[in-house]
Amino acid sequence: ETGVTQSPTHLIKTRGQQVTLRCSSQSGHNTVSWYQQALGQGPQFIFQYYREEENGRGNFPPRFSGLQFPNYSSELNVNALELDDSALYLCASSLGWDRRTLSSYEQYFGPGTRLTVT
Amino acid sequence: GENVEQHPSTLSVQEGDSAVIKCTYSDSASNYFPWYKQELGKRPQLIIDIRSNVGEKKDQRIAVTLNKTAKHFSLHITETQPEDSAVYFCAATHLREWGGSNYKLTFGKGTLLTVNP
Numbered sequence: 001e002t003g004v005t006q007s008p009t010h011l012i013k014t015r016g017q018q019v020t021l022r023c024s025s026q027s028g029h030n031t032v033s034w035y036q037q038a039l040g041q042g043p044q045f046i047f048q049y050y051r052e053e054e055n056g057r058g059n060f061p062p063r064f065s066g067l068q069f070p071n072y073s074s075e076l077n078v079n080a081l082e083l084d085d086s087a088l089y090l091c092a093s094s095l096g097w098d099r100r101t102l103s104s105y106e107q108y109f110g111p112g113t114r115l116t117v118t
Numbered sequence: 119g120e121n122v123e124q125h126p127s128t129l130s131v132q133e134g135d136s137a138v139i140k141c142t143y144s145d146s147a148s149n150y151f152p153w154y155k156q157e158l159g160k161r162p163q164l165i166i167d168i169r170s171n172v173g174e175k176k177d178q179r180i181a182v183t184l185n186k187t188a189k190h191f192s193l194h195i196t197e198t199q200p201e202d203s204a205v206y207f208c209a210a211t212h213l214r215e216w217g218g219s220n221y222k223l224t225f226g227k228g229t230l231l232t233v234n235p
Contacts, residue, residue: 042225
């Protein structure tokens with residue numbers, strides 16, 4: 001098991017509401033990426049945070065926003081929820097890069113938050 | 119942007135047989151291709167990956183091959199076991215020259231592998 005945790009595990013919201021999902025990255029990791037996984041589909045990249053700054057964004061509308069805190073934990077906020085937002089939301093934490101080895105580092109996924117919008 | 123196609127969507131094999139899952143990608147700049155295994159209700163886990171400077175990589179019963187010219191890569195599982203049953207995702211991304219994990223993954227739609235005892 002990775003050290004990446006997410007909360008809550010499950011969430012039911014009504015269309016139009018707002019939701020905040022949380023991700024606690026593995027110790028020492030400074031990069032958090034968020035993915036949306038609809039039922040029966042592969043994960044889709046939402047955005048990434050590196051040392052508290054947004055470091056890339058996928059094809060998601062502005063009502064999807066995020067934050068990364070000094071301890072590198074992260075939040076995903078979704079405003080004006082739509083039915084199609086129902087999905088498993090995964091965060092993945094990683095180290096960034098190591099100047100000594102110049103090697104890439106695996107993105108470690110958390111268990112996900114299952115969001116249902118009714 | 120990158121687009122990854124994965125086939126087949128479902129694959130059923132007998133225990134001990136081999137399984138092959140194929141993916142194609144569209145962006146010639148992609149140079150890193152990880153494979154993830156996701157068991158029901160669990161998180162995706164990296165099982166093997168390959169960079170574009172390598173044509174093949176093996177790890178025990180799992181191997182991945184890459185054909186850069188044709189822009190396709192494949193996962194090969196030999197001597198399958200019931201515990202190999204899961205959904206497998208291929209992914210592609212452009213890794214910067216200096217490495218790092220500051221990349222976004224583009225995933226295929228997944229293959230549900232069932233290994234029958």
